[in-house]
Amino acid sequence: MVWTPESTCGQARAGHLHTRHGTVPTPTFMPVGTVGTVKGMTMDSVRSTGAGIVLGNTYHLMLRPTAERVAKLGGLHRMMDWQGPILTDSGGFQVMSLGALRQLDEDGVTFRSHIDGSAHRLTPESSTDIQHKLDATITMAFDECPALPATPEALRKSMEMSMRWAARSREAFIARPGYGQFGIVQGGTERDLRAQSIKALTDIGFEGYAIGGLAVGEGQDLMFSTLDFTTPMMPEDKARYLMGVGTPDDLLGAVMRGVDMFDCVMPSRAGRTARAYTERGTINLRNARFAEDTRPITPYDDSPMAGRYSRAYLHHLFRAKEMLGPMLLTLHNLAYYQRLMRQIRAAIVDGTLNELAVKLRADWAQGDWSEDEWVMPSYQ
Amino acid sequence: MVWTPESTCGQARAGHLHTRHGTVPTPTFMPVGTVGTVKGMTMDSVRSTGAGIVLGNTYHLMLRPTAERVAKLGGLHRMMDWQGPILTDSGGFQVMSLGALRQLDEDGVTFRSHIDGSAHRLTPESSTDIQHKLDATITMAFDECPALPATPEALRKSMEMSMRWAARSREAFIARPGYGQFGIVQGGTERDLRAQSIKALTDIGFEGYAIGGLAVGEGQDLMFSTLDFTTPMMPEDKARYLMGVGTPDDLLGAVMRGVDMFDCVMPSRAGRTARAYTERGTINLRNARFAEDTRPITPYDDSPMAGRYSRAYLHHLFRAKEMLGPMLLTLHNLAYYQRLMRQIRAAIVDGTLNELAVKLRADWAQGDWSEDEWVMPSYQ
Numbered sequence: 001m002v003w004t005p006e007s008t009c010g011q012a013r014a015g016h017l018h019t020r021h022g023t024v025p026t027p028t029f030m031p032v033g034t035v036g037t038v039k040g041m042t043m044d045s046v047r048s049t050g051a052g053i054v055l056g057n058t059y060h061l062m063l064r065p066t067a068e069r070v071a072k073l074g075g076l077h078r079m080m081d082w083q084g085p086i087l088t089d090s091g092g093f094q095v096m097s098l099g100a101l102r103q104l105d106e107d108g109v110t111f112r113s114h115i116d117g118s119a120h121r122l123t124p125e126s127s128t129d130i131q132h133k134l135d136a137t138i139t140m141a142f143d144e145c146p147a148l149p150a151t152p153e154a155l156r157k158s159m160e161m162s163m164r165w166a167a168r169s170r171e172a173f174i175a176r177p178g179y180g181q182f183g184i185v186q187g188g189t190e191r192d193l194r195a196q197s198i199k200a201l202t203d204i205g206f207e208g209y210a211i212g213g214l215a216v217g218e219g220q221d222l223m224f225s226t227l228d229f230t231t232p233m234m235p236e237d238k239a240r241y242l243m244g245v246g247t248p249d250d251l252l253g254a255v256m257r258g259v260d261m262f263d264c265v266m267p268s269r270a271g272r273t274a275r276a277y278t279e280r281g282t283i284n285l286r287n288a289r290f291a292e293d294t295r296p297i298t299p300y301d302d303s304p305m306a307g308r309y310s311r312a313y314l315h316h317l318f319r320a321k322e323m324l325g326p327m328l329l330t331l332h333n334l335a336y337y338q339r340l341m342r343q344i345r346a347a348i349v350d351g352t353l354n355e356l357a358v359k360l361r362a363d364w365a366q367g368d369w370s371e372d373e374w375v376m377p378s379y380q
Numbered sequence: 381m382v383w384t385p386e387s388t389c390g391q392a393r394a395g396h397l398h399t400r401h402g403t404v405p406t407p408t409f410m411p412v413g414t415v416g417t418v419k420g421m422t423m424d425s426v427r428s429t430g431a432g433i434v435l436g437n438t439y440h441l442m443l444r445p446t447a448e449r450v451a452k453l454g455g456l457h458r459m460m461d462w463q464g465p466i467l468t469d470s471g472g473f474q475v476m477s478l479g480a481l482r483q484l485d486e487d488g489v490t491f492r493s494h495i496d497g498s499a500h501r502l503t504p505e506s507s508t509d510i511q512h513k514l515d516a517t518i519t520m521a522f523d524e525c526p527a528l529p530a531t532p533e534a535l536r537k538s539m540e541m542s543m544r545w546a547a548r549s550r551e552a553f554i555a556r557p558g559y560g561q562f563g564i565v566q567g568g569t570e571r572d573l574r575a576q577s578i579k580a581l582t583d584i585g586f587e588g589y590a591i592g593g594l595a596v597g598e599g600q601d602l603m604f605s606t607l608d609f610t611t612p613m614m615p616e617d618k619a620r621y622l623m624g625v626g627t628p629d630d631l632l633g634a635v636m637r638g639v640d641m642f643d644c645v646m647p648s649r650a651g652r653t654a655r656a657y658t659e660r661g662t663i664n665l666r667n668a669r670f671a672e673d674t675r676p677i678t679p680y681d682d683s684p685m686a687g688r689y690s691r692a693y694l695h696h697l698f699r700a701k702e703m704l705g706p707m708l709l710t711l712h713n714l715a716y717y718q719r720l721m722r723q724i725r726a727a728i729v730d731g732t733l734n735e736l737a738v739k740l741r742a743d744w745a746q747g748d749w750s751e752d753e754w755v756m757p758s759y760q
């Protein structure tokens with residue numbers, strides 16, 4: 001698995017991720033398919049948004065249906081009908097979030113299932129093995145992700161253990177053509193720690209590098225300022241993945257700071273709660289003002305649902321608690337995220353990313369289109 | 381709107397229903413789109429099963445989003461993205477089911493909304509007007525449907541009022557090219573009452589005739605024996621619609637007794653509760669025996685999901701309470717119902733319906749395929 005650069009614009013990079021399961025243009029946003037499904041969507045529908053790679057969650061899948069069962073079903077690709085690349089997280093982040101339900105030691109983590117309370121254990125070796133069984137195109141190293149704020153000393157200890165775990169993860173990883181493994185840079189918001197982490201990971205050597213320990217409550221300013229000193233220290237010839245990020249504005253800012261890959265439940269979760277992303281910020285379709293709004297969510301939709309459904313219909317579906325509401329709005333939001341990434345990528349190639357960023361931010365800030373300024377482009 | 385006969389085989393008829401919104405081969409099964417959506421499906425997905433006409437519910441739609449609002453959104457077709465024909469019920473059946481929440485008089489019914497308790501009234505005139513506002517391709521006459529068992533005297537009184545309501549419904553109906561209105565034959569299981577009802581309705585004159593008052597708990601034997609004497613009394617040159625029916629075996633038996641159209645929530649409701657219809661009867665995918673069953677639900681699937689999803693994956697989705705389970709299984713069941721209707725229609729045209737019926741019933745009775753006899757035809 002290799003990442004090849006194509007163009008740069010400032011710190012931003014356009015490239016391609018070449019994998020056993022297909023090539024993905026970057027920057028790219030990965031929809032989250034937690035337990036073997038992107039909630040409320042068929043994989044045809046996910047494909048139709050332009051998504052090139054999806055994410056699966058080791059923690060959820062190891063509990064149900066279990067890694068062994070996924071393997072018996074031919075791996076995640078075959079099980080969920082997604083032939084493109086799949087990145088799986090290591091389970092680390094979600095296990096750490098279990099709080100009192102987990103116990104950490106140098107070797108790994110013991111935890112209890114949120115489903116039935118049964119005891120399980122994850123180590124760098126078992127996490128890597130599970131990801132093999134899932135047939136992950138990209139395997140993530142097993143790491144610890146401390147909650148912020150944390151003392152520099154706590155961050156250092158945690159980072160150092162994560163680096164020892166990264167070496168063990170790499171040791172356990174079975175190289176196969178077109179497959180790869182990413183190490184995860186830790187160190188919180190501390191420049192020295194991030195530098196040490198990057199040094200440790202590049203000494204081990206991975207096919208790509210993720211930035212972990214951000215988007216955990218520190219706020220956008222601190223996330224961006226951390227990226228400002230972190231990405232320049234990372235290898236130029238490998239993909240960079242910012243985990244668990246984020247809003248459209250987060251994605252834009254992070255791409256401008258040299259990030260290539262993202263994942264986040266935000267667009268799909270918002271879709272289930274009636275919140276739509278648009279070029280003019282977000283709107284909540286449960287709001288009474290949409291009850292007779294015959295316009296589509298946005299005039300710029302190039303997804304399969306373009307021009308088919310009025311805001312009023314979506315409002316009705318959410319009010320009537322019909323499944324089709326979450327289904328359509330998840331599709332809409334994921335299509336918006338993919339459209340945004342295509343726009344950003346094209347601007348990198350054209351060398352016009354700064355201009356695009358100014359325009360995107362101005363539009364987001366402006367709020368929903370008024371009836372007056374509403375223009376229906378491209379389709380009637 | 382006209383129905384044209386093509387072939388007969390015994391009492392069974394193959395034909396075409398020609399409407400303003402397209403032509404539908406009959407016999408046909410209409411998926412139920414209660415409140416402006418076939419639960420858990422996009423209309424593309426409904427189309428992909430081969431469905432030619434769908435049903436909408438006046439009772440649900442008049443309460444939410446209201447007929448006026450549907451009209452503002454361009455009618456049901458435009459609102460829910462279904463360009464094919466739509467049949468709407470009159471609201472009568474569902475209002476009558478409200479029990480204590482409704483009051484009946486000669487003029488109509490006053491009832492309280494199950495959503496917010498607000499008071500509403502339906503009459504033959506208002507029901508017809510609402511169906512116009514919904515832009516129903518086929519409008520149903522407003523009738524009373526008594527619960528069975530009922531005394532012959534109660535059935536007669538109810539039937540006679542329904543016939544007066546039918547005349548008022550017809551009076552209120554605005555004829556438009558390609559649109560039509562169906563009268564509803566009542567009279568329970570009484571031959572004389574059914575005969576009187578048919579006489580009354582044909583004197584009024586409708587574009588088609590429905591058989592109401594069945595599938596309300598009387599059992600298949602009594603339903604079939606009622607059809608045995610009812611359909612031969614109905615006009616030969618008009619479509620016959622058996623309301624609210626039924627299982628695959630019900631459909632087969634009713635087609636063999638001269639019925640052309642059906643609707644039922646059964647396949648979609650079953651899909652939401654993990655029950656799959658197959659050529660070998662029904663299976664419940666929550667059952668533990670499917671946890672590692674890598675076979676698709678059926679080897680005969682010609683729907684868009686054919687060969688893509690294992691029983692084990694669907695089992696997993698239902699266990700994990702993922703929306704995709706109900707989505708896929710509703711698609712599967714509606715595709716099975718449409719496939720069954722295509723098979724039945726082809727056998728009518730070929731004059732081999734009796735042979736098909738024997739085979740279908742034997743297969744349903746046989747139960748799920750064993751691993752031994754499992755053969756994967758047509759696709760790998």
Ligand SMILES: [Zn+2]
Nearest residue numbers: 005006015016
């Ligand atoms: Zn390239």
Ligand SMILES: [Zn+2]
Nearest residue numbers: 385386395396
């Ligand atoms: Zn014909």
